[in-house]
Amino acid sequence: MNCVSARGRVTLDMMPFMSVEGTVVLLDMYDEHSNPETGFINFGIAENCLCEEIICKKVQGSLAFNPGTQYYYAYGGKLNFRNALSDFLSERLAKGKPLDPEKIVVTSGVGAAIDLIAHMFADSGDCFLTLTPFYSAIEMDVGLRSGVKVYHIHRPDHDTNTLKAFSFDEELLERGYQEALDKGHNVKGIFVINPGNPTGKLLNRDELVIASKFAQRHDIHVIFDEIYALSVFGDDAEFTSALSIPELLNNDKSHVLWGFSKDFGISGVRCGVVYTNSAEYLEGTSKLTYFGGVPSVIQDALARVISDKDWLDNVYFPTNYRRLKESHSYMEKRLTSLGITCHAAKSGFFIYANLSKYMKEQTEAEEMKLYNELKAAKLYMIPGSALRGRDYGWFRITFTSQKNTVELGLQRLEGVLKKRS
Amino acid sequence: MNCVSARGRVTLDMMPFMSVEGTVVLLDMYDEHSNPETGFINFGIAENCLCEEIICKKVQGSLAFNPGTQYYYAYGGKLNFRNALSDFLSERLAKGKPLDPEKIVVTSGVGAAIDLIAHMFADSGDCFLTLTPFYSAIEMDVGLRSGVKVYHIHRPDHDTNTLKAFSFDEELLERGYQEALDKGHNVKGIFVINPGNPTGKLLNRDELVIASKFAQRHDIHVIFDEIYALSVFGDDAEFTSALSIPELLNNDKSHVLWGFSKDFGISGVRCGVVYTNSAEYLEGTSKLTYFGGVPSVIQDALARVISDKDWLDNVYFPTNYRRLKESHSYMEKRLTSLGITCHAAKSGFFIYANLSKYMKEQTEAEEMKLYNELKAAKLYMIPGSALRGRDYGWFRITFTSQKNTVELGLQRLEGVLKKRS
Known part of the structure; x- marks a missing residue:
């Protein structure tokens, strides 16, 4: 009943x-001992397994x-x-600018921070804006319990083979906002994901200011999602946190998100952090x-972890950055050798890679066909269309598994692509 | 803005x-070293501090x-x-009846289980029924996020000095249901709290069946809240769990709640458990x-704790029952010596006690006046009116603090009452 x-x-x-x-994959994961043949290699779920022992x-x-x-x-x-x-956060995201513990939740x-x-x-029925492609689980975060929608701002046709494609300007945001209004949406805010997911794109100060001014102009919220803030590993990659720009934060509708799942690789503890000026x-x-x-x-344990500066500066972060860099570089080299274009981003746990040369045509149907072949070969990667990308053929490929798993996944990938070439 | x-x-x-x-109290708690004079003695919040070291x-x-x-x-x-x-749960609540792990959340x-x-x-705007007096935080559990109401079924005038007063029958439930409908409520279910909070009343099998049949007759949910199931310490006190009566559970609208906060005294881990047949x-x-x-x-830690039968049967439960019994007995003796009627319940962490002989008249205003005098003396106890009781003068008094705290709280209580006698 x-x-x-x-x-x-x-x-x-x-x-x-x-x-x-993801649930299908998690229930049937590759394990070299218990499930070596039929278990999924996980190039999809964004977990960093590189520093387990530490x-x-x-x-x-x-x-x-x-x-x-x-x-x-x-x-x-x-x-x-x-x-x-x-x-x-003051030291590592805000470039030394003081933060107020009373503004932290x-x-x-x-995910729970976004749900709230x-x-x-x-x-x-209200909605939030996002630029595509993006970590589309935000749709679940705002929708599952609260019934709130996400309105996608797609970029005009452009060459997605360069990271520059994932910049934005005032005009793009305004056009998206107007489109949403025209379609009858009640727009409540915009998500700005930095570093980008899936692209790894790092936004600069100007872009953050543009997003903030845009939100203030329309009296809507701006949510800076910085969950990969400390997983930026390129020597010349510069991450700019909204926390480092005080004028972005001095209103009640700016909120910055960070958490332990990515930068410490401990999604199992379930701990997100919000920095906000909103008394409500x-x-x-x-x-x-x-x-x-x-x-x-x-809470007490994590307080100890992030207060041990010696461990952070001399053990954890240097090791994590080095391993991220190595794994990224290895995955990139192997993908490139298959003729696959990879974005040059040096942040996050994944490479956004263009597999379209292995597709008959750049359509969503063809992308899903390739996805399903990979899945049948027990390799899980996120197709761009699931991230609301419209340049079909791109996949988000996680490179932060253990070495032997990465190797096996790449073999499975090569096997599938070889049959198509 | x-x-x-x-x-x-x-x-x-x-x-x-x-x-x-509770928040005011928690921010200014008694501590024999750091806050001995002005800190609150907590006879209100239901925490069991008797087995900390174990x-x-x-x-x-x-x-x-x-x-x-x-x-x-x-x-x-x-x-x-x-x-x-x-x-x-099968062994300790369901009297050996097998339970299905697939029905556990x-x-x-x-609180979160109820919110969900x-x-x-x-x-x-919909509502759930409860009999009064009851653990009124359920109003927050259903209302804070979901905006759902609780409709109170008050018993007709009766002698609340005996526990029998907190029984119920079919007629009482039907009358309450009809009243709620007459007032335009959309009734979705009924909460049955067993052991009772604040009364400690243990419901018998007949009462559980009456509640279940009542719910089925009206096609509404019945939620058996058994969070104090394993804190029943009287030698002759018999607790009957809904889990021990299979015919109560073979429909999609019966749900049984239990948790670790009370029976293991570890509210800080935040773990509740739901047993339900509802696929939705x-x-x-x-x-x-x-x-x-x-x-x-x-989750893994708690799985280990509840799987160590030797520790449960030979260390934890015997010690906890003995200490609950001793603390209860001591508190009861002291209250009785003040001429205060206490319910004879042998479950839970509190005594529901009638302080009305120290009040000029049995009104809510007088009860709150006494409450505020106690609060001014830095003693926190829950007045019955906050639990939606209408026999003014009753207070819920927690007896599970450390011994010296109980002693100090009783002295503060005696001090306040002496001025009134």
Whole structure:
């Protein structure tokens, strides 16, 4: 018997590509011992497995269950944790600009931070803007519980083989906004993902300012999603955090997101961080995190991890950057040798790569056909169309698995492409 | 500038007594070293501090951060944890009746489980029934995010000095249901809290069946909240779990709640458990727990804790029961010596006690006056009116603090009451 609420039905009906496919993959993962033949090689899900031995040891040594972590606490961020985050983010994202611990909220992952933004600032049916291609799970984050939509701003036809293609200017944003209004949408804000996902594109200060002014002009929110902020590994790659530009933050509709899942590779702890000036968001989430707080023992542990500057500066970050660089470089070389164009980005866990030369034509149907051949060969990569890209043939390929897994995945990829060439 | 959504406004405007007052108390807690004079003695918040040294050691020894807990996982319950829960609940709540791990969901506390019930089964403005007095934070659980109401079924005038007063029958439920309909409510279900909070009342099998049949007759949900199931410590006290009565569970609208906050005294880990036959709830929460999952490392740790039968049977539960019994008995004796009637319940962390002989008249205003005098004396106890009781003068008094805290709280109580006698 059907006994689901109208909004429960929205939750049930939403079947985003990355969740559905990701779940299939996670239930049948490659393991060299237990599932070597038929298990999926995961070039899709964005996990960094390159520093397992370092990060696991550190977190394990930081977990302390005692009367100080046993009981009820401040779900949205214990003061010691917010103080530690404030120092950490100030030094590493904000270029030394001071941050205020009272403007920090801790959530059960960055997805939850976005879900709470959708709840607090939008009603069901309202929408947020994003430029494409983008990490489309944001559609789930705003839609699954809150019924909020994402309106895609597609760039005009352009050469996506260069990273410059993923810049934006005022005109592009204004055109997208107007389009959304013309289609009857109630626009509540815009997501700005930096470093870019899937492109790895790093936005410069001008672009951040353009996005901020655009949002202020229309009195909408701007959400700077910087979850890959500290996974920028190119020698000449320069990341600019919105936190480093105070004039972007001195209003109630700018919010910066960061988290532990990517830059520390620990998605299993579920910890996202929001920096915001919005008293309403701070107050609302101080209540709502009761339904999804980061456990007290985890908050204390992470506070210890990010406060150990010696470990961060001399062990973790140098090792992580070196390994990211090596893995990226290896994957890029192998893909290039297959005649595949890769973006030159030096950030994030993936290469956005153009496989269209192995497709009969650049259509979504052909892209999905290739996707399904890869899937049949037990290789999972995210097709650009799932990221709302319209230059069909691009795939997001994660390079941060263990070495032998990367090697095996590349062999499977070569096998599929060889049959097509 | 106001930029909050309509539902965000509901979140901001909801200021439930126990949250508001509890927050004040938590920020200024008694500590024999750091805050001995002006800190609050907490006879309000329901935490069990009697087994700190045992439970902290056990959980600490069970935390293992490794590649198996580092990454994305099944937020709503890893299979190993659901298997362990299934065995544990079968043995300790269901009287050996087998349970199905596929019907278990793990949530970020029982509050989150209720929030998700409100989302999946009710729309904004719908309501759930409860008998009063009751743990009124459920109003926040269904209302804060989902905008769902609670309709109170008050018992007719009766002698609340006996526990029998908190029984119920079919007629009472039907009358309440009809009243709610008459007032235009869209009734979606009923909460049945067993053991009772604040009364400690244990429901018998007949009452559980009455509630279940009532719900089925009207095609509404019945939620058995059994969060104190394993904190029943009287020698002759018999607790009956809905899980032990299979015919209560073989429909899609019966849900049983349990959690770790009370029976293991570890509210800081945020772990609730739902047992349900509802495919919609199971599917919906498998998605929605992405916004509030119990971290992987916590799930594994708790699985270890509840699988160590030797520790459970020979260390933890015997010690916890003995200490609960001793603390309860001590508090009861002291209250009785003040001429205060206490319910004879032998479950939960509190005594529901009748202080009305110290009030000029049995009104809500007088009850709150007494409450505020206690608060001024830095003693926090929950007044019955905050629990929607209408027999004014009753207070919920937690007895599970450390011994010296209990003693000091009783002295403060005696001080306030002496001035009134």
